[in-house]
Amino acid sequence: MAQKLIEHGFEIVEFGTIADIYIINTCTVTNIADRKSRQMARRAKQLNPKSIVVAIGCYAQVAQSELEKIDEIDLVLGNNEKKQIVKYLENYNIEKKHEIIDIFSQKEYLEYGDITYTEKTRAVVKIQDGCDRFCTYCIIPYARGRVRSRTVENILEEIKKNVENGIKEVVITGIHIASYGKDLNNISLINLLECINQIPDLKRIRLGSLEPTIITDEFVTRLSKLEKICHHFHLSLQSGCNDTLKRMNRRYTVEEFKKVVERLKRTYPEVAITTDIIVGFPGETEEEFEQTKKFLKDIKFYKMHVFKYSPRKGTKAATMNAQVSGEIKEKRSNELICISNKNEQEYIEQFIGKEMEVLLEEQEGDYIKGHTENYITVKIKANQGNENELRTVKLQKRDGMELIGVA
Ligand code: SF4
Structure with missing residues (x-):
């Protein structure tokens, strides 16, 4: 707009x-x-x-x-x-x-044309709209309608224009990107990524939130051949308990999710896996929450976005019995945030002493900040680099949840 x-x-x-x-x-x-x-x-x-x-x-x-x-x-x-x-x-x-x-009457992706109005160094490129999953807590399918995918030609065109404007990293986004291509003939997310990977002068492809079930052996094998893919995957787990997942209408089990994580870790040993978790979903007992906690400790995500369940008018979950009190949600949320902070610290510390490529994004005070491909925030002295530059940085020490380095 x-x-x-x-x-x-x-x-x-x-x-x-x-x-x-x-x-x-x-x-x-x-x-x-x-x-x-x-x-x-x-x-x-x-x-x-x-x-x-x-x-x-x-x-x-x-x-x-x-x-x-x-x-x-x-x-x-x-x-x-x-x-x-x-x-x-x-x-x-x-x-x-x-x-x-009526959003459900919209059967095809509504093309907005090339969007070259972006953040400084990263272009967020939308590849599809809508979602057919109907998780019981979520209103999005009603606001966004059914899955509609954008054509490969239009996506590539937009990315190429952004690259011409100096953009080095694209973030592939949508409401449910794993469903990309479902409504088109013979195309899926992995086909699209293979095409994007070939765009000359594009340096990085970052994937937005991914439905875990898309990450099959075949998907990872093909993905691993694409050198521009950032080794950072955001897989929304929502709960580490199968009964809760069922009530949420998430269509995987924790065992399947674990296999996905193992698959990614085998392919990319230093992979950053982040996730979203909802605490206090209706009917979440202490025992269910303990299962989630145990699962999270086992998986050790790099970062977790923890949400306290809030009933959304118009969704099935809002009318479910056994709504959890605010106090319990708060307590559970705090416990998970503690685990997340500990994991984040440990994850980033393993890179101290290593050299990594950083896309410099913005100056803040005496430093210029950017991200590694696995989404660690790194800062170097402002006189050591410029915005939108890719620099190899020697990572020296941790400062909060960021690393300081020298270029
Ligand atoms: S939570 Fe995500 S997958 Fe589930 S209905 Fe909402 S948008 Fe779709």
Whole structure:
């Protein structure tokens, strides 16, 4: 949207400043996300009472009428309307209300064209939209619809343009990237990655969150031949207990998950595996939580993002019995965060004394920071390198959860 607006002569300003139009790209993943979106809209109107405040995206998609009742919001648009944002704004004085397109009626990927408006050194490239998994706690399939994959040609085109603009690393993202190609003929994620790997001058391919079941022997064997793939995989586990996983409608067991991790570790001995965990899912007993804890200690993820389960209106889990109290969720979350911090520290310390390539991203004070391909944050003295440069760095010591080195 930002790129489309810039192309049509709009000027993008920081959110907290006075603007003529405020666009809140709403999230609906939790009830808190909904609340934040409503707060943002109110704040925008306070900043400039004469402005047009637009609520667009996932929350608007699933709760149009709820948002239309909020006085501070002038225009409510869903996910499919993003592509036409400029048209809706230009016609605002004529048409103030729009019927949001039913997301399930969208059968093909909605192509936005090449997006070259990126972070400084990394381009996030979307390859698909939607999810068919319907985990019982998740609202996303209702906001994003069914799996729709982008064509290989359009993805490659966008990456090539980004590379021409100096981008060295792409992050392959989507709602459920493991489903890439399901709706197209004879193409899957691994085929796509093989094509991306061939783009000249692209240095790194980082994968967004991956459904563990995609990581079969064949997938890893083919992946291991792609030298640009970063050895960093984010595999959402959510729980280390089979009964909890079943209630979540996650379609794997902890035994299968463990095999996936072993497969990756065999192929990439220093691999960084990160994950998401939900604590306090309805019905999670002390015994189930202990199973999760034991499993996590066994797997030793590099980092874990720990979420306290929060019921999301409109999902099956929100109506399940045996909701867990806030106090217990807090306690369980703290326990897992402790394990995560310990693992993170141990993981990064094993690289002290080694040389690794770092993509330098941003200067902060006296240092310039970047990431290794296995996603360790490394900083070197600012005079030793420049933004968007790949430098070999000798890693010397740990500073919090970062490593300091010399180039
Ligand atoms: S796979 Fe991810 S996006 Fe899809 S329903 Fe489950 S949690 Fe939601």
